[in-house]
Amino acid sequence: xxxxxxxxxxxxxxxxxxxxxxxxxxxxxxxxxxxxxxxxxxxxxxxxxxxxxxxxxxxxxxxxxxxxxxxxxxxxxxxxxxxxxxxxxxxxxxxxxxxxx
Amino acid sequence: xxxxxxxxxxxxxxxxxxxxxxxxxxxxxxxxxxxxxxxxxxxxxxxxxxxxxxxxxxxxxxxxxxxxxxxxxxxxxxxxxxxxxxxxxxxxxxxxxxxxxxxxxxxxxxxxxxxxxxxxxxxxxxxxxxxxxxxxxxxxxxxxxxxxxxxxxxxxxxxxxxxxxxxxxxxxxxxxxxxxxxxxx
Numbered sequence: 001x002x003x004x005x006x007x008x009x010x011x012x013x014x015x016x017x018x019x020x021x022x023x024x025x026x027x028x029x030x031x032x033x034x035x036x037x038x039x040x041x042x043x044x045x046x047x048x049x050x051x052x053x054x055x056x057x058x059x060x061x062x063x064x065x066x067x068x069x070x071x072x073x074x075x076x077x078x079x080x081x082x083x084x085x086x087x088x089x090x091x092x093x094x095x096x097x098x099x100x101x
Numbered sequence: 102x103x104x105x106x107x108x109x110x111x112x113x114x115x116x117x118x119x120x121x122x123x124x125x126x127x128x129x130x131x132x133x134x135x136x137x138x139x140x141x142x143x144x145x146x147x148x149x150x151x152x153x154x155x156x157x158x159x160x161x162x163x164x165x166x167x168x169x170x171x172x173x174x175x176x177x178x179x180x181x182x183x184x185x186x187x188x189x190x191x192x193x194x195x196x197x198x199x200x201x202x203x204x205x206x207x208x209x210x211x212x213x214x215x216x217x218x219x220x221x222x223x224x225x226x227x228x229x230x231x232x233x234x235x236x237x238x239x240x241x242x243x244x245x246x247x248x249x250x251x252x253x254x255x256x257x258x259x260x261x262x263x264x265x266x267x268x269x270x271x272x273x274x275x276x277x278x279x280x281x282x283x284x285x286x
Contacts, residue, residue: 032227033220034213035254037261041209081150082165086172087206088213093150 022095024077026070029090030061042087043069046080071096103193107259113202117259120196125187127252128198132181134215134249139170145221146173146214173214176207183208205260212257219246219253 028039036058043054047070060067070080077093084091105119120128147169151157186199200208219225223246234240234247 031217031220032225032230033216033250035257035261038209038213038257041261045206078150078161078165082169085147085150085165086169087210088146088217090148091150092148092152094153098153 021073022097023071024074025068025094025096026077026080026084027066027092027094028057028061028069028084029092030065031090034089036062039089042084042089046083046087103195105195105255105259107262109202110199114199115202115205115260117198117200117256118195119190119193120198122196124252124256125196127249128256129184131184131211131215131253132177134218135173135177135180135211137218142173142214142218143170145218176211179204179207180211200260208260209257212253212260216250216253216257219250222246225250 028043039058039061040051040054043049043057044051047054049057057067057069069084070077074093081091081093103119105117105121105124107115107117109115143166147166149158149161150165151161183198183200183204188197188199189195190197223243225243225247229243229247230250234244234251236244236248240248
């Protein structure tokens with residue numbers, strides 16, 4: 001930012017940057033070991049999803065090999081990916097449009 | 102002998118009841134399964150989340166992975182301590198294990214980690230998971246691993262069950278902190 005910019009200008013610049021930054025997806029990948037009920041439980045714990053939504057995402061992981069479980073800004077994507085990995089779900093973060101989905 | 106089950110007790114813990122002796126054997130080696138060199142669990146359990154954004158991988162290594170490894174180690178210690186709480190039912194000659202409710206997340210995660218590590222060690226595939234282990238007189242190591250994965254999975258299932266019966270959200274992310282393990286401060 002150039003010297004002498006006002007607070008308002010700084011804020012506008014930050015908001016614009018946030019709005020134009022490409023969103024990121026948190027992706028859970030299938031593994032042959034984890035219980036389906038455990039995956040549902042973790043998705044509910046981490047995101048607060050309903051049982052129906054968590055189950056739908058889990059089935060997508062199971063049937064398609066992966067599922068986008070959340071999309072948004074990078075910092076929150078990192079936090080969510082960390083939480084999912086702490087429960088040992090295979091998780092990656094991708095720029096929207098970077099993967100095959 | 103009655104089937105194993107988990108029950109929530111009023112004193113703030115969950116008790117696993119009617120555990121057969123071979124379940125106990127399997128649970129007692131849980132810390133041993135999990136207790137590995139950092140470099141051995143790093144890729145198996147905590148792969149870099151930025152597989153497709155190489156410029157951000159260093160960030161993950163620096164901020165996220167150390168917290169994840171630390172949390173993993175803490176949970177192994179929790180399991181090790183809780184495993185001292187086995188009791189025996191003299192009438193049925195079965196075992197029970199008390200687990201504080203605040204430790205349930207650690208148990209569920211550690212059971213999953215142990216199953217994944219066993220699977221990784223022995224090249225367990227989806228097809229293996231769909232079959233019964235072959236337990237002849239001298240079972241192969243992979244078959245023993247499949248049996249262990251199955252038993253640990255059953256315990257995990259039992260611990261998930263009482264939660265479903267009680268109020269949603271009961272097991273919060275207490276031991277992760279409100280913002281999770283990767284907050285950069």
